[in-house]
Amino acid sequence: MLELTHGNIRITVSNNHTYSVGSVDNAASFKHEYLLDPKSEGHYSSKHGVRTERDGDEIASCILVAGGGASGIHTNSAVIHANSCYIAVGPFVASLSLPLLQLEWYTESDCATCFGVYFSPKHQCLISHGELEVARLSLKGEIVWSTGGADIFSNGFELLGDCVKVIDFYDQIYLIDIESGRGLMR
Incomplete structure (x- = not known):
């Protein structure tokens, strides 16, 4: 489980592997169910529940469901900026409004799995750490x-000011300019 705060709002993001889309018999219930990948035809590998609360009282809840490679919940699975929570779910990055968790948008940022999402304050953008991209x-x-x-x-993955440092399976290091997306010499 990942816990984030935004002012006096507490946000929790959790894996919900046993969640069954459309069922009333789920162990955990959510006010909103967002299917990010309808072409998965019921083969969902990532199911992330999100809840917001203030002073111990729940404000909203939702579950984000996607196919593709499975994504887990860890420190870099979600990031908050302004009044939005950005979450990596399967091959997608999704944006939820805070505190009501309305789905603002979702984008397939990798054709396999999105391992994490980062915010670059200098560039006012998101960086998606995908399995392939x-x-x-x-x-x-x-x-x-x-x-x-x-x-x-x-x-490995790290934001370094104006570039992203990412390391592949064979320990090859890539430095990528955040502005242009071009590789930098090491």
Whole structure:
């Protein structure tokens, strides 16, 4: 489970592997059910529940459901900026309004799995750490650029001011300019 705060609002994001879309018999219930990948035809690998509360009282709840590669919940699964919570779910990044958790948009930022989402204050954008691609997204969910490497980006990811440092399966290091998406010399 991941816990975030926004002013006096507490946001929790959790895995809900046993959640069954459309069922009334789920162990956990949510006010909103957002299917991000309708073409998955019921084969959903990522099910992330989100709840907001203030002073111990629930404000809203939703579950984000997607196919593609499964994404887990960890420190970089979600980030808050302004009045939005951005969450990596399967191959998507989704934006939820705070505190009511209305789905603002969702974008497929990787063709396999989005491992995490980051906010770059200097560039006022989101960076998606995907399994196969690193992508820059506008705060409205538009992909500004996307770039891949020789293998999956599984061995490290870091924002370094004006660039992203990402390491692939074979420990090859990539430095990617946040502004342009071009690789930088090391």
